[in-house]
Amino acid sequence: MRSGGERTENGRVDYQELVDEVCALLGTPATLEGRDFRLIAFGAHDNEDDRVMDPVRTRSILRRRSAPGVREWFESFGITTAREPVRIPPEPAAGVLTGRICLPVRHGAVVYGYVWLLDDGAVALGDPRLDEAMAVAERIGSLLAEEARAGARLGELLRTALAAGTPGAVRELAAALGAAAEGALTVVAVTPWELDTDVPAPLPGASAVCVAPGAPPHALAALTRPAAARAVADRLRGPGRVAGIGGTRHGPLGPDGLSGAWREALAAARTAGAEDRFGGVARWSELGPYRLLTALPARAPDPAVAALLRPEHRELARTAETFLDNAGQAARTAQTLGIHRQTLYYRLSRVERLTGLDLGSGADRLLLHMELKTARLR
Incomplete structure (x- = not known):
């Protein structure tokens, strides 16, 4: 058995490797979701049975999240406090055509996510293979906890850098990011973001995430590579939320680059909320006249x-x-x-x-x- 997922170029763990390990242990498709039910990784599936790709699994994979109603239904089985596998029966009315076995992903007293196994009844809860799968889930929990701690630190540094905008604050953030502060970078803004809403950590594709300083409506800021910006925006936006993507800056990360990309991301988010044609996510480079209009001070109509x-x-x-x-x-x-x-x-x-x-x-x-x-x- 491997000791854990390999780390990617930016130092993040490759959770896909660990999910594949669970799939191989049990011979069934598996998905890994965070505690907010956002998709982190999923295993391949070769089954042609439509029930395998039921509406809930399809939505989770395609939209990278589960609907709030689905989340409440699964949580009603006690998965948020469970320390052992939980069997969840099918419920066609909820879009769950195939049952699930949920492996809680924990570290100490905190649940960081869930590994979901499609369940056709062939695996008993006492199956020793589930013990091995739970061991993998524990490793995932430790890694997610480690990333959450590191993410919280980076998020605080990003928040300070956005608020202060001083070279010293940005240098401290860049030093903590290491290689992730080099090369092409941009910022994603998601608004409105309620202060009591969890900040996703880890957030695949993002180097640092924080709730940005400022008056309501609050916004979430994510520092990311331009190639990953759209995926990050799609993961974060949802009902009532829009996202904007700032222009590309080339590292090393500097105060002007960070603050400029953040202003552009906020302007793009405002435009996404104003124009349906952007589909809830707008890029600074695509705003056209809104690049000028969003820079004008607030005033009464002519x-x-x-x-x-x-x-x-x-x-x-x-x-x-x-x-x-x-x-x-x-x-x-x-x-x-x-x-x-x-x-x-x-x-x-x-x-x-x-x-x-x-x-x-x-x-x-x-x-x-x-x-x-x-x-x-x-």
Whole structure:
């Protein structure tokens, strides 16, 4: 038996190796999730039975997390306090078509995660192979605890560096990161992040994670490689949360690079919350005019446009924005909105009367377009 997973380039443990070891011991697919039910690693499966890939397992693998309802259902079997394997029966209503055996991943009194085994009834809870699998789970628990301690230290250093922005604070963070502070780096911002929500540790792909300083809505900051940024953002965002990815900086890590990437990530997160087309995750490099708009100080709308932004004129504002997004092309705008062209012209004339702006004027169009986009950020 191997002594543990190998460490990757950034010093993280390769938990995939340990999960594969459990799969080999029991001859069944296994997954490793953190205590927050976020996926860490999963074993290959060759079974063509649809029940093996039931909705819960599929969601866990594809979305890197389980739904809150599923988490509550599994926790109802006492897995958060268990020290031995727990058998969980199938429950089609919950999307669990195949039963599970849960191996709690603990270190001392703390549960750090769970190894999930698909259970067709062939493995008895007294099977000596489960004892060996639990030994692997204990090793995983020790490694996760070690990473949690190291992650907490790095997270505090990242928080201090973001708050202070001084060369000394950033140098201390860079020294603790070692080689991870070199090369291409960026920052991911996820907001809003409630203060009582656990900070994921470890977070695959991230070198350091913290709840960033500042007034609500609070944000989570993750220092990561650009190639891993999207995966990190997808792991962290969820219902009601959006994520932004800052521009790439090249190490060694410095104050300007860190603070600049963080500002860009926050701007990208604001934009992701304003524009549905980003799907909840936006990159600084893809923001277009929002790179400028997010840098402007907060202010009241321009007096000419203020009336248009009132709730009762929401449809007129949407029409004007779509018209300007389509470079003033009436046919394309009408098609996008699903209205007759004459209806479009009527609405645009109402916009002109309401604002006093001339949609035939480039300057007036620019003012209106900027105000409509800024209103989304508010």
